[in-house]
Amino acid sequence: MKRAAKRSTTEPGLLGQVFATYQTLEHCSLEALADELGCDEQTLQMLALCRKPAGEAFAEQVKVICERFGLAPRPLVNMLRQVDIMGGMETHAANDSGRSVARLQLAARDRKRKDEPTP
Structure with missing residues (x-):
């Protein structure tokens, strides 16, 4: 089980990958x-092999997973949402090859402080 759970961390679409991203x-x-999910490590290994809830059936999929493993849905949903948001931001930043950072730096330079005199 432990070996399969470890392998799930590199498989897109599995909760194992979500857990690995969250840990990072x-x-x-x-x-x-x-502890955060309210389970033991053995249950976490079994959870890692589940498909990541997605799409219109997200809520129902979360409910089924949580009922199966005796979890409260809120911690799992919070984790899934955080990984979606933060993981998406990291991917976007990596794909953008630094252009976003450069635009942000330019925007920061263009902004005047309230205490600066106007030319």
Whole structure:
């Protein structure tokens, strides 16, 4: 089981990949992740093999997973949303090859402070 759960961290569409991304974002251990979800590490390994809830059936899929493993849905939903948001931002930043950073820096330079005199 442990080996399959480890492999799931590299498989797109599985909760294992979501958990690995979350651990990277939050700098947390497997034990901390299990505590956050309200389960033990063995249950976390089984969860890792589940498909990531997505699409219009998201709520129903979360409900089924949570009922199956005896979890409260809120921590799982919060984690999924955080990974979607932060993971998407990292992907966008990596794909943008620094152009966003350059635009942000230009925008920061163009902005005047309230205490600066007007020319």
